[in-house]
Amino acid sequence: MNREGRVTRPETGGTDSEFKTFTGNRALMLEEALLFEVGGTDRTGVDISPAPKVASRLGGLERAAPIGLYGLSEPEAVRHYTRLSRQNYGIDLGFFPLGSCTMKHNPRLNEKMARLPGFADIHPLQPVETVQGAFALIYELGEWLKTLTGMPAVAMSPKAGAHGELCGLLAIRSALEARGDARQVVLVPESAHGTNPATAAFCGYAVENIPADAEGRVDLEALKARLGPDVAGVMITNPNTCGLFERDMSAISDAVHAAGGLVYCDGANFNAIVGRVRPGDLGIDAMHINLHKTFSTPHGGGGPGSGPVVFSAALAPFAPLPFVEKDGANYHLVEEETAGEHHAGTFGRMVAFHGQMGMFSRALAYILSHGADGLRQVSEDAVLNANYILRSLEDVLDAPFAGTGPCMHEALFSDDGFAEGFTTLDVAKGLIDEGFHPMTMYFPLVVHGAMLVEPTETESRRAIDQFVGALRSVAERARAGDPVLKAAPVFAPRRRLDETGAARKPVLVWREPEVVAEAAE
Numbered sequence: 001m002n003r004e005g006r007v008t009r010p011e012t013g014g015t016d017s018e019f020k021t022f023t024g025n026r027a028l029m030l031e032e033a034l035l036f037e038v039g040g041t042d043r044t045g046v047d048i049s050p051a052p053k054v055a056s057r058l059g060g061l062e063r064a065a066p067i068g069l070y071g072l073s074e075p076e077a078v079r080h081y082t083r084l085s086r087q088n089y090g091i092d093l094g095f096f097p098l099g100s101c102t103m104k105h106n107p108r109l110n111e112k113m114a115r116l117p118g119f120a121d122i123h124p125l126q127p128v129e130t131v132q133g134a135f136a137l138i139y140e141l142g143e144w145l146k147t148l149t150g151m152p153a154v155a156m157s158p159k160a161g162a163h164g165e166l167c168g169l170l171a172i173r174s175a176l177e178a179r180g181d182a183r184q185v186v187l188v189p190e191s192a193h194g195t196n197p198a199t200a201a202f203c204g205y206a207v208e209n210i211p212a213d214a215e216g217r218v219d220l221e222a223l224k225a226r227l228g229p230d231v232a233g234v235m236i237t238n239p240n241t242c243g244l245f246e247r248d249m250s251a252i253s254d255a256v257h258a259a260g261g262l263v264y265c266d267g268a269n270f271n272a273i274v275g276r277v278r279p280g281d282l283g284i285d286a287m288h289i290n291l292h293k294t295f296s297t298p299h300g301g302g303g304p305g306s307g308p309v310v311f312s313a314a315l316a317p318f319a320p321l322p323f324v325e326k327d328g329a330n331y332h333l334v335e336e337e338t339a340g341e342h343h344a345g346t347f348g349r350m351v352a353f354h355g356q357m358g359m360f361s362r363a364l365a366y367i368l369s370h371g372a373d374g375l376r377q378v379s380e381d382a383v384l385n386a387n388y389i390l391r392s393l394e395d396v397l398d399a400p401f402a403g404t405g406p407c408m409h410e411a412l413f414s415d416d417g418f419a420e421g422f423t424t425l426d427v428a429k430g431l432i433d434e435g436f437h438p439m440t441m442y443f444p445l446v447v448h449g450a451m452l453v454e455p456t457e458t459e460s461r462r463a464i465d466q467f468v469g470a471l472r473s474v475a476e477r478a479r480a481g482d483p484v485l486k487a488a489p490v491f492a493p494r495r496r497l498d499e500t501g502a503a504r505k506p507v508l509v510w511r512e513p514e515v516v517a518e519a520a521e
């Protein structure tokens with residue numbers, strides 16, 4: 001509705017010939033106006049008595065005119081946000097095949113554990129003696145992460161994967177500086193996640209690409225040829241973003257170490273190998289683990305991340321503070337470096353306190369409810385599901401690396417074979433009409449029109465078959481050049497948006513329609 005209370009027809013839904021409702025609603029899925037259009041400056045959901053007169057101490061800086069904030073009555077407020085929430089898509093609604101994101105189910109048991117008052121209702125400045133249980137939890141989770149990765153040290157505080165990368169590279173830089181070796185270059189494969197070169201550049205390194213070989217893996221010979229006294233290290237994602245295991249990882253680590261550099265592994269895809277491969281056995285010096293991917297803590301707008309980093313013995317002295325130590329039955333917090341101790345070279349802190357407590361409790365609940373054998377089953381099932389999708393669709397979608405063997409946790413397709421003018425974007429939009437969140441698209445960059453599908457282990461055979469059927473149908477339409485696909489999504493509340501315009505010229509402030517009209521004249 002507009003401010004006069006008249007209903008304005010939203011530019012939504014359907015081809016021109018399609019029936020449009022008076023309200024813009026689609027059955028019981030209601031079209032939602034902005035709260036500025038629903039509410040008014042004279043409305044509020046609360047009823048407070050006028051404030052008592054007090055002498056102002058603002059020294060003439062009092063607000064002269066009303067601030068003009070829009071308010072809603074309580075039912076308006078409740079409905080506005082409930083309707084918006086119904087337009088949201090999340091892992092609790094349906095399949096979320098976003099590659100490289102590991103959008104798995106978040107078990108409700110985790111939520112229950114995270115809400116226990118001893119974990120949820122504590123403060124980071126509380127005396128350590130009063131929060132021993134919380135420190136026991138952080139310590140135990142750290143021990144699991146060290147065991148699962150085969151690495152001797154862990155920093156729990158980084159708050160996301162990219163934050164963990166920063167933590168790892170700061171430790172690498174400190175280690176190199178400690179030996180008086182200010183190297184300038186970090187090597188990153190072409191298929192790297194965008195956060196890798198961004199992190200290296202943020203740390204002040206020059207970033208250089210290493211090409212991929214014909215099988216989608218790091219070109220070992222090209223890497224070896226580039227190593228030298230200026231190379232601080234490499235950042236390698238394993239399994240990589242083409243969904244492939246880097247088989248040469250040990251040889252890569254050996255070559256980098258022989259040239260005096262250090263090895264960072266992006267462990268965001270750990271879900272594919274957890275319980276089966278220990279990165280510490282592959283010569284890695286630092287690796288972040290996304291608790292919000294592998295260990296099922298909510299993400300994608302649903303919760304904060306958490307990216308603990310494991311370290312090799314060579315890097316452990318440079319790991320950040322604070323960390324939890326166990327002393328008999330007691331836990332204490334090491335907050336400052338101590339000369340001569342094993343952490344004497346620490347580069348400092350990543351965060352003010354200890355990290356994402358709510359994610360730690362969820363991740364440990366997940367780990368303990370699976371156990372070591374259950375975690376191994378997780379990675380096996382995740383890989384099995386991805387290969388099932390790869391093999392079910394390779395007759396309609398080009399799968400560039402399928403000929404080289406099975407994939408890991410995600411299946412990669414290209415746009416090869418679509419009709420003239422049809423793109424990966426059309427397929428993604430068509431999937432929305434079919435009721436699926438689109439897969440990751442146009443990433444990794446090494447494949448044209450890439451479509452990266454990661455089912456995770458938590459989808460059933462029935463759910464995956466339905467997705468395969470939908471993607472098959474949409475892919476066939478893209479191959480046949482179906483013009484209706486070009487108009488997709490047909491059934492969504494909004495059609496194709498001007499994404500470039502929204503990014504380049506964002507309109508971030510709502511203005512009264514009259515003001516906009518005047519400005520246009």
Ligand SMILES: *Cc1c(COP(=O)(O)O)cnc(C)c1O
Pocket residue numbers: 100101160161162163193195237241266268269290305306307
């Ligand atoms: C998700 C992801 C990251 C970044 O993790 P955030 O928690 O989003 O910062 C880095 N690398 C890879 C391969 C990823 O999949």
